Amino acid sequence: xxxxxxxxxxxxxxxxxxxxxxxxxxxxxxxxxxxxxxxxxxxxxxxxxxxxxxxxxxxxxxxxxxxxxxxxxxxxxxxxxxxxxxxxxxxxxxxxxxxxxxxxxxxxxxxxxxxxxxxxxxxxxxxxxxxxxxxxx
Ligand code: DQA
Numbered sequence: 001x002x003x004x005x006x007x008x009x010x011x012x013x014x015x016x017x018x019x020x021x022x023x024x025x026x027x028x029x030x031x032x033x034x035x036x037x038x039x040x041x042x043x044x045x046x047x048x049x050x051x052x053x054x055x056x057x058x059x060x061x062x063x064x065x066x067x068x069x070x071x072x073x074x075x076x077x078x079x080x081x082x083x084x085x086x087x088x089x090x091x092x093x094x095x096x097x098x099x100x101x102x103x104x105x106x107x108x109x110x111x112x113x114x115x116x117x118x119x120x121x122x123x124x125x126x127x128x129x130x131x132x133x134x135x136x137x
Contacts (some may be wrong), residue, residue: 001040002065005031005129006057007047008082013019014098014126021099023125051075053084057064062089071096071131076111078122083112091127094132097122 015026100123101108
C-alpha cells in the first residue's frame with residue numbers, strides 16, 4: 001500500500017515553530033519513526049509552502065498512491081482550490097492537524113477539505129499522522 005503524506009505551509013518549521021502548539025520535533029525526524037513503525041506501507045512525504053504545488057501533488061497522488069494524509073495547514077481554512085482537488089481525486093484523503101483547531105481561533109474552525117475527506121484526525125500532536133496511517137490498515 002502506498003500512502004503519501006502532504007504537508008502545507010510552515011510545516012517545514014516544525015520543531016522550531018511555536019513549539020508550545022506544535023511540539024519540538026521536526027517532521028523529517030518523525031517521518032523516519034513512521035517509516036520504521038509501518039514497514040509494510042510505502043510511505044512518501046512532501047511539504048510545500050505553495051498552494052498550487054500542493055494541488056499538483058494531490059492530483060499526482062491519485063494515479064500513484066492508494067491514499068493521502070493531508071495537513072494543508074493554513075490553506076485548510078482558505079483554499080477552495082485544495083478542497084476542489086480533494087473532491088476531484090478517487091483515492092481516500094485523511095485530513096490531519098497537529099493541534100485541535102476547534103480549540104483555537106474561530107477562523108481555524110472552518111475547513112474547505114473536511115467535506116471531501118474520508119475522515120479528519122486532529123489534536124493528537126504528531127501522533128495524528130500515526131492514527132491516520134492506522135486508519136488505512
Ligand atoms: C495546523 C492548524 C492550522 O490552523 C495552522 O494554520 C497550521 C497547522 C495543525 O496541524 O495544527 O499551520 O494545520
